[in-house]
Amino acid sequence: MNLSFYPLDLKLKHTFQIARESRDIQNNIIVLLRDTDGVVGFGEAAPTRFLGEDAKSVTRVLDQSIDLLQQADPFHLEDTTHLLKSRFPRDTAARAAIDIALYDMIGKKLKIPLYQLLGLKKPNANVTSFTIGIDTLEKMCKKVDEVKDFPILKIKAGFKEDIETLRELRKITRAVFRVDVNTGWTLHEAIKKLKLMENLGVELVEQPFPVGSIELLQKIRGAAKIPIFVDEDVKDTHDIPAFSNVVDGINIKLMKCGGIREAIRMIHTARAHDLKIMMGCNIESSVSITAASHVTPLVDHIDLDGHLLVTNDPYTGVMVDRGKLSLPVGDGLGVVARSEASLLSL
Known part of the structure; x- marks a missing residue:
């Protein structure tokens, strides 16, 4: 090759x-x-x-x-x-x-198509969240208004006024909230904020503490009703067993684990440990977002919006309508270049 x-x-x-x-x-x-x-x-x-x-x-x-x-x-x-x-x-x-x-x-x-190669049924209208990055309250409210058709929003937290921001965002949308702290809380903040979030329509919270903080995760286990997922803590299959009795779920990303093959291994390992699974992403084009979308029949939650956050994606693949994913028709990924300019390197 x-x-x-x-x-x-x-x-x-x-x-x-x-x-x-x-x-x-x-x-x-x-x-x-x-x-x-x-x-x-x-x-x-x-x-x-x-x-x-x-x-x-x-x-x-x-x-x-x-x-x-x-x-x-x-x-x-x-x-x-x-x-x-x-x-x-x-x-x-x-x-x-x-x-x-x-x-x-x-x-x-x-x-x-890839999903068939993996022995899966075609994903049918699975729903992805849309990410709202940290910004001023005014700008975060504007971002939420821009994606008002999305039923699930992933709100980035881990800053001083994150609870106040969630309260204000809740006033302008009925969307389900997923909160991603990206390692930004202390134990005191987590205990306090998780309880406050119970009344704000928060479905789950991701990675509240820095990597390796298993003892802190154990201390908040059961302290709040909101499920806790880890992301940065779990890179591949070998990392999963340590969290089996500590959190409720894990976030798998192709870029974090090394691709589709390892992602499938992680999914089966997580299931064996009774953990829920989110399929996440980085900021990516339609190429790798579409690849991850083919695997979504195996997961519980989907956060595949990286291609929606950019202005110059040169490829077309999975489409998103009001949060619902629709895979392209075609073999393999089904991804194609938007213009001949993207094919110059072939």
Whole structure:
């Protein structure tokens, strides 16, 4: 297989701010895998500094993967993904891009969509949340008004006035709230704020504490009725057992775990530990968001809105109407370029 790639700088509609950082541009990498018969698989890497990756590190891994994949059989997914993980254990976004491209290629070769390749029924009108990043109260209210047709909103918290902000947002929308703290609370804040949120229509709270705070999570277990999910704490399958009796669920992201193959393993492992599952994302184009959407029949909650937060997505794939996901018709991912300009690197 021939591997090539090019940068994709996604421009955000609004400055995206969470408890620990903010950004206006997301620097991703698009991966193209071409087999000897001319079939091309699309993949995408959306690195995050929190996990120690950026566009430069992804580019370095992809450069080193060209020779590794030259003689590889696209159907030997287990061997290929194992090889890449052994060579690049911490470069999950780079590995995810190759993993997604492999699945796209195999689906195209077999002339079936990805969900069918995975043995799943076609996702039927599953609903994603829409993320409201941290901003001034006025701007957060404006963002909520812009997406008033979405029945579920993911509100970024972890700042001093987050409860007051939730109260004001509740006045202008009936949407279900999911609150993502992105490691931003102390134990005292969590106990106090979780109880206050019970009357604000909050369905769940994500990652209240810094990574590794299992003792703090145990202390709030049962202190409030709202389910607690972990995100940054759970990167792959090996991290799940430690949280089986500590939280209610986990957030799986292709970029965090290394791709579709590991995501499936994580789903089955989480089920074995009676944990609920959210399928989440970074700021991504339709390439990797569509890949994750094919897996949604296996999860409980969906947060796949990364492509909706940008202004220059060069691909079309999964569509969203009032929060409902609709997969494209086509083999593999079903993703296509919006214009010939996106095909210049093929």
